Each structure stands twice: as C-alpha cells, then as structure tokens.
Amino acid sequence: MALTNVVTQVVDHGLCSGCGVCVGVCPSSALDMCTLANGDLAAYCVDKCSEHCDLCLRVCPFANGLYDPRQDNVNLYGPKAQSAATFQEHIGWQRCCFVGFSQVENRRSRGASGGLVTWCLEALLTNGLVDKVTVVRLAPQSSGSLFEFKAAQSVEEIREAAGSVYHPVAISDLLREMVAEPDTRWAVVGVPCLCAAVRRATARLPRLQQSVRYILGLACGMLQNTMYTEMLLAKSGTCLTDIAQIIYRHKSPDGPANDYGFIATNREEKGSASLRYMSLPYFLGRNAYFRYNACNYCKDVFAEVADACFMDAWLPEYATDPQGTSLVVVRTEALEKLLLAGVAADDLQLDRIAPERVVLSQQSQVRRKQELLRARLPRENEAGPEVVSASWQERFDWWLQRATQYRSKRAWDRYGRGYGRFAFWVAMGDLATFQVIFTKVMPWLMSRPRRVMRKMANIFGHIRNRL
Numbered sequence: 001m002a003l004t005n006v007v008t009q010v011v012d013h014g015l016c017s018g019c020g021v022c023v024g025v026c027p028s029s030a031l032d033m034c035t036l037a038n039g040d041l042a043a044y045c046v047d048k049c050s051e052h053c054d055l056c057l058r059v060c061p062f063a064n065g066l067y068d069p070r071q072d073n074v075n076l077y078g079p080k081a082q083s084a085a086t087f088q089e090h091i092g093w094q095r096c097c098f099v100g101f102s103q104v105e106n107r108r109s110r111g112a113s114g115g116l117v118t119w120c121l122e123a124l125l126t127n128g129l130v131d132k133v134t135v136v137r138l139a140p141q142s143s144g145s146l147f148e149f150k151a152a153q154s155v156e157e158i159r160e161a162a163g164s165v166y167h168p169v170a171i172s173d174l175l176r177e178m179v180a181e182p183d184t185r186w187a188v189v190g191v192p193c194l195c196a197a198v199r200r201a202t203a204r205l206p207r208l209q210q211s212v213r214y215i216l217g218l219a220c221g222m223l224q225n226t227m228y229t230e231m232l233l234a235k236s237g238t239c240l241t242d243i244a245q246i247i248y249r250h251k252s253p254d255g256p257a258n259d260y261g262f263i264a265t266n267r268e269e270k271g272s273a274s275l276r277y278m279s280l281p282y283f284l285g286r287n288a289y290f291r292y293n294a295c296n297y298c299k300d301v302f303a304e305v306a307d308a309c310f311m312d313a314w315l316p317e318y319a320t321d322p323q324g325t326s327l328v329v330v331r332t333e334a335l336e337k338l339l340l341a342g343v344a345a346d347d348l349q350l351d352r353i354a355p356e357r358v359v360l361s362q363q364s365q366v367r368r369k370q371e372l373l374r375a376r377l378p379r380e381n382e383a384g385p386e387v388v389s390a391s392w393q394e395r396f397d398w399w400l401q402r403a404t405q406y407r408s409k410r411a412w413d414r415y416g417r418g419y420g421r422f423a424f425w426v427a428m429g430d431l432a433t434f435q436v437i438f439t440k441v442m443p444w445l446m447s448r449p450r451r452v453m454r455k456m457a458n459i460f461g462h463i464r465n466r467l
C-alpha cells in the first residue's frame with residue numbers, strides 16, 4: 001500500500017504554502033523543503049515515512065483541501081475558553097482591537113506599519129516572558145534561500161529584522177530546535193497558515209506546547225512565491241546573487257502609507273531606486289502573479305488561531321499618514337495587558353477600535369478569501385461556506401487570476417529567467433492586456449461623466465460608419 005503523507009496529499013495537489021511546519025515536526029526526518037521549478041517553496045520526501053505516522057497531515061492546514069480556521073478559533077478563544085471574548089463574523093472570537101503605533105525611537109519608521117510587532121517581541125523578551133522570538137531576515141548566500149526564520153535573543157536582533165517580507169520562508173529548522181529544547185520559551189510570528197500549522201503541532205507535541213508560549217499573526221491577503229522578488233529585483237536592476245538588503249516597504253516621508261517602495265541594496269552598498277508599491281508590485285499582487293495556489297483555498301485573513309493578529313490600518317483616517325499605523329486584534333488577556341502596559345509607559349499610542357472597522361480595513365481580502373471562496377471551490381466540495389453571490393466582474397476576475405497564477409510561474413521559469421522581463425511580458429501579453437483593460441481602463445471609463453461617455457460612443461459610432 002502506498003504511504004500517504006503531506007507530499008502526496010497536499011504538495012502534489014498544489015496546496016502547500018511552504019510554511020515548513022510538517023518538515024520541522026516529522027519524527028523520522030523524512031521531509032525537507034525545496035524550491036520547485038514554479039518558484040513555490042514546498043515540502044518534499046527525502047526518505048521513507050514511518051508506516052503509521054500521519055503527523056505531517058495532522059498539522060497541515062490544507063490537508064483537507066480547504067483551510068477554515070473557525071473551529072480552532074472557537075476551541076481556543078470561544079465561550080468555553082473563558083477568555084471574555086466577543087464574536088465577529090469575519091474575525092472570529094477576540095477580546096478587543098486597537099489602532100496605533102509604537103512611539104519608541106525609530107520602531108515605527110522601520111516597521112512595516114506601526115512597528116507594533118517589533119515592540120511586542122521586544123516587550124515579551126525584556127519582561128522575561130520568553131527566551132527567544134522568531135524573526136525573518138536575509139539568509140546567508142550558502143543556504144540556498146533568500147530569507148530565513150531566525151531566533152532573536154536581543155532587542156537589537158529584533159529591531160534589525162523589522163518590516164514585512166513578501167517571500168516564502170519555512171520555519172522547519174527553528175521548529176526542530178523548539179522540539180529539541182522544550183524548556184526554552186518562544187514567541188512565534190507568522191502569516192495565518194503558518195500560525196495554524198504551529199498551533200496544530202503544539203496540540204500534538206507536548207514538547208512543542210511547552211516551548212511555544214505566544215503566537216503572533218500577521219494578517220494576510222495572499223502569499224507570492226520566490227519569483228515575485230526575482231521579478232522586482234530584475235526590475236530594480238539588482239542581481240539576485242549580490243543582495244545585501246531588501247526592504248519591501250520603504251516608507252517615504254511625503255507619500256501615503258500604502259505607497260511604500262521596494263528597495264534592494266547590493267554588497268557594494270549601492271541601493272536601487274525605490275520601486276513604488278502602486279506600480280509593478282501592486283499590479284503583480286492584484287492580478288495574482290506568482291500567487292501560491294493554497295491561498296485560493298484559505299479563509300483566514302485575521303490569523304484566527306494566533307494570540308494576536310497585526311495588520312495595516314487601511315482606513316481613510318490613517319492611510320494618509322506616511323509613517324504607518326497598525327491595527328491589532330487581541331485574543332488573550334496576557335497580550336491585552338502587555339499592550340496596555342506599553343500605553344501606560346508611553347511606549348505605545350493606542351486607541352480601542354471596533355472590530356467592524358478592522359474588517360473594513362481588510363475589505364478586499366475578506367471579500368476574496370472568505371465571501372467568494374465558494375465560487376472557487378470544486379463542485380464536489382460541500383464543506384465550503386454558505387453561498388455568497390459573485391458578480392460577473394468577480395467571476396471574470398477569478399478566471400483571469402487563476403490563469404495568471406499558473407501562466408506567470410511557467411513564463412518566468414521559461415522566459416523571464418533566461419531572456420529577461422521583456423520576454424516574460426510577451427508570454428503574458430494577452431492576460432496582461434485583459435488586466436490593464438479590466439483594472440485600469442474600465443474603472444476609468446466608468447468614472448467618467450455620462451456626457452464624456454456619450455461623446456466617446458459617438459466617436460466610435462462615427463468610425464464604424466466610415467468603415
């Protein structure tokens with residue numbers, strides 16, 4: 001009988017999000033991580049699995065083809081958990097929500113949004129609540145990966161790793177360390193699928209439960225694979241093998257918070273020009289270039305199994321502040337107390353905010369990941385959420401995104417890497433044209449006053465008659 005494991009059930013179905021938790025907990029070290037030709041970081045088999053072990057499948061959020069965090073959220077923070085939580089349809093059970101930023105030195109300017117995650121990690125460490133925290137930073141070239149999870153044990157190490165990394169990173173090596181040293185207390189930071197996998201692993205491995213004390217989530221719209229960064233590096237003229245630093249969200253003092261820049265610095269300390277988010281990065285993200293397929297089957301925007309979830313305050317009153325502002329959904333008393341202590345010490349500027357406003361700030365992610373999920377599920381999957389009707393534009397957009405997701409990975413592998421960006425765009429020509437029409441030309445036309453539209457219709461009518 002062929003053995004089933006995460007590779008046969010998840011990776012081979014294109015549903016691995018590359019978190020690396022299965023690899024980290026595999027008792028027979030039969031799994032490892034690799035970057036596939038399509039740019040996805042994924043688990044693969046290096047050895048035969050033990051016959052009666054299904055731990056990798058038990059920890060993987062995508063083992064059933066769809067990751068819905070709600071049941072775990074209810075178990076962890078619902079009424080039975082007695083955490084005095086309230087329920088919000090899209091966020092799940094939570095205690096309270098805050099909006100604000102860190103006021104300490106340059107935490108806010110270096111942070112992805114308001115620098116709250118960096119502040120929390122530092123506070124957990126300096127208050128003696130944990131011994132180590134996970135951060136993500138550039139990996140040594142010899143490792144074969146661009147970024148890696150690292151253990152930080154000092155405030156300096158945490159500060160150096162501030163900012164968001166839009167690149168797949170696997171936590172497998174650090175998880176092995178956590179299992180090996182259960183007396184070391186950790187705080188783990190990650191996107192929702194990684195938080196879910198770590199949470200499931202702690203429920204199955206007492207040693208891990210002992211070491212992982214806090215899980216901090218980052219809200220997530222979707223993950224892009226390694227090719228996203230390759231493309232941005234190519235556009236900014238920096239060689240992949242010569243990187244000293246990559247900042248995905250460089251804040252500009254005179255721009256809005258949501259138009260940060262991508263900057264890469266090479267080993268001679270020569271920085272590339274800032275690539276504004278609203279240009280190529282937004283176009284790639286909006287249209288699902290290099291997107292992980294797993295993200296199409298993930299319902300979790302707000303890291304529902306994390307003790308707290310941090311995100312950008314994409315609300316009109318905060319989005320214009322170039323320094324960045326964070327929102328945080330808090331699910332445990334300990335983290336609420338920690339944050340309020342930060343306010344009392346003048347480290348943090350925080351106000352309470354209604355959960356509905358938090359949902360509003362992530363409106364497009366909630367619509368796509370939660371409400372439109374049903375439209376993406378295979379017909380036979382009845383486990384999906386209630387039907388929410390998708391407009392024809394949304395259905396067409398999904399068709400376009402799915403085609404782009406697959407083709408962009410093939411096109412970058414075959415043409416982009418070998419012949420450059422121009423060859424890639426030629427291969428993407430028809431889909432990219434549709435996207436420009438759909439996302440730029442059509443909204444522009446729709447926003448024109450009727451009088452201009454009538455004039456244009458007259459011009460087109462005139463041309464048609466002449467032909």
Ligand SMILES: Cc1cc2nc3c(=O)[nH]c(=O)nc-3n(C[C@H](O)[C@H](O)[C@H](O)COP(=O)(O)OP(=O)(O)OC[C@H]3O[C@@H](n4cnc5c(N)ncnc54)[C@H](O)[C@@H]3O)c2cc1C
Binds near residue numbers: 191218
């Ligand atoms: C892939 C991805 C998608 C996201 N999507 C959204 C979204 O749709 N909407 C939204 O509002 N916010 C999103 N975020 C979260 C947002 O970018 C910020 O991370 C969040 O607002 C926290 O900001 P901060 O200033 O408090 O964090 P900081 O103080 O800058 O600290 C961030 C911490 O997270 C760590 N980190 C960075 N990247 C990763 C990573 N990939 N995995 C694990 N740890 C990491 C850093 O090492 C650092 O310690 C996303 C983040 C990521 C990584």
